Amino acid sequence: MSVPETLAAPLIRLDGLFKSYRLPTGDSFDAVHDVSLQVRRGDAFGIVGQSGAGKSTLLRLVNLLERPDRGRVEVEGRELTALGKRELRLARQSIGMIFQQFNLLQNATVFDNVAFPLRLHGSRSRAEIAARVAECLAIVGLNDKRDSYPAQLSGGQKQRVAIARALAPNPSVLLCDEPTSALDADTTRQVLRTLADINTRLGVTIVIVTHELEVVRFLCRQVAVVERGAVAEQFALAERGVRRRTSLGRALQRLVDHPPEVDDADAAATEEPEPVHA
Template sequence: MTAPPQELPLIRLDNVSKRFKLPDGRHFDAVQATSLDIPRGDVFGLVGKSGAGKSTLLRLVNLLERPDQGRVFVAGRELTALGKRELREARQNIGMIFQQFNLLQNASVFDNVAFPLRIHGGDTAAQIDARVRECLQLVGIADKLHSHPAQLSGGQKQRVAIARALAPQPDVLLCDEPTSALDAETTESLLATLRDINAKLGVTIVIVTHELPVVTSLCRHVAVVEEGRIAERFAVDDTSRLPITRLGRDLVRLRASPETRNDLDRLEAAYA
């Protein structure tokens, strides 16, 4: 009996690397020869210390940073092989939200969310109106339709950014430190919204964060990034293994029972 074909990962980074030139003429290898597969529907975290390369790695997915070598695939298309026009079209399938929201300050909430739909074209005014309202309802701020960013809290601004990213109905949502400017209560509320989006829409979420509780609350899988490389990756709910990195062990401890934490301490002592 022939085994059913295995589904290809939605996101594949194949041996990608990225180097930046510093002002003094030296070079900095932000990402070093890294490969990564992320399955469709996953919620995947990238964690690491400041400067580890996790945000650069995220930006390689939609080619906001183009790799110096290697290939990037999303939904079966090799983005690194596309021309400018084709790449613009492919990026409609990849939403992105940022730490500082990146909203149009002089535009209403409605116009911020409608912006990518108007840029891409093809939708009528009625279709845009319906889609904007649907997205704002999904993120819980339908009552802010006519507000402007200056009238919103940080959490509300981030919800507008999420609604805007979802408006073109992407398969992928890239999140670069989306909660780092928010307080703990607002962060948990926003994470609940992202969980709901993943569950209802099946959108694959990739999130960069330095906050370990964000990973344990939201993610199914995580990769620890160190010095431009993926040092390890594992399922967040797997508390039976001893990760090889300090960050990995700290993550496991956050989810582990007291008994498992004691076992981890003994294993760590044995390998010290």
Template sequence: MIEIDNISKHYVVDGVAIPAISGISLRVEAGEVFGIIGVSGAGKSTLVRTLNLLERPDSGRIRVDGSDITTLSKDQLLRYRRKTGMIFQHFNLISAKTVGENIRFPLKLAGEYTRAEMDRRVDELLDLVELGGHRDKYPAQLSGGQKQRVGIARALANHPKLLLCDEATSALDPQTTQSILSLLLDINRRFGLTIVLITHEMDVIRRICDRVAVLDRGVLVEEGVVADVLLHPQHEITRALVQESCPSATTGQRLGLSGPLFRLTFLGAVTYQPILQRISAALDVGFNIVEGVVGRIKETPYGQITVQALGDAADPARIAAAFGEHAVRCEALPS
């Protein structure tokens, strides 16, 4: 669907060129939810805005469905943007227009629909985002979550193939964030819509994304399936982001414990099976659960716990091999 090939972008500040993104290459598959994460200033917004050329890269190519969008003519770019919806952090609604008029606006700009067709499309979208009774209200009369639902409806007006989300939930409270993420996931599944979202929150990535890219100071430092990146982060920035959303110790010294320590990672149905009990009985080894978390990455159950092995038979190699037979990853931690 999207192939980003070695793109870079810089800004000039006081006569000095400041790089925003440098040499980024990525591939986003059709129909997936792809997350881009990093701290403030990492280049996330610049990267996502290159996908509709709101920011034009200095170098590199961006292919969407095989076409290099950086070479499109003005008219071609306008047509492409109509099929590329965008949701903004602060909603960007037109305050002087009603909810219905805000959603109708991109349809009027397209100039391809009759009044009756626009009315039907507005009604469809209001039902989709569960705002059927709010058509004649103004943005000032809405909550933050409702405003973002209007923003989503507006972004979907012209039946886009690609939806870009620029920190779409960072201005919302946790409960509203979850409802907006559920709506985006429903839209992705119902219409097969490709979604690229940026965030600084790993919980957002965990909740709805299939794959994720991690940026640091404009450079791509890690990329992969969410479960792999989340459970086994390789780069220090990724580890810090994971640590922030789900604190876990990484060394025996930090825990203040001695003796064999292991980090166990469960993924899928095995998460809810009594594997620890089975291994304990089979090896005559006791385990002290020090800390951990059990949850879901999108729909997939996962668990990651730190345990202390107890007893004379606590041989690290035997323990790791036994857990491996049950498709559980077992890593010995420094003690």
């Protein structure tokens, strides 16, 4: 994808982040080590790395689900690491998050799952909530599932409900933690097309953590390769003729330079299977 002219100043700034954990042995493990990076407004930014590289911890530092031991996190000009609990709760309304395992409320309908963050903050009327839920379900193509329960949905439908729920408060950024790793190839394409549409049509900034290089090739413009808790390299996917420093970077560059014969964007959109009823 080419970078839109509307991309402006960084929406997210991470400066000198450190995060470590105490192991049962008493030793300390550095999950994130001196990470600094910027994500521009409107971008689609990938974070890739092997299992245990620290990429998911890094993503959770962006909205302070994990608080750094040292360093600074800034989103939309606000230093989140300097905010109190109430201010941080308000700031998080502009940061949506999508998880690998969907994290839906199993005893709630699709409508109620998407409405949940709107009711939680209590600033909208019932009519306003209903209108916003319908709008978000239309974005992900699931208005016909509003009265269904998660157990009645396919994996791809569950993830699209999770995307609709994350969109409900109208965030400026979506943080996606391995959102396609539990899905098959066809369903992955459907979810990625939904995220790409949200990014390009709605202008929502996307930061996605994944170990799947094809996900980055399809969706992202910028990528950071994380190794042992640090950013080993960062580059634009459109940039050519540069020798990448990491094995993952070189593998991704080969995929960009020599994409599959049948590109994801042109692949036939396979219909999702009928919902599985528990």
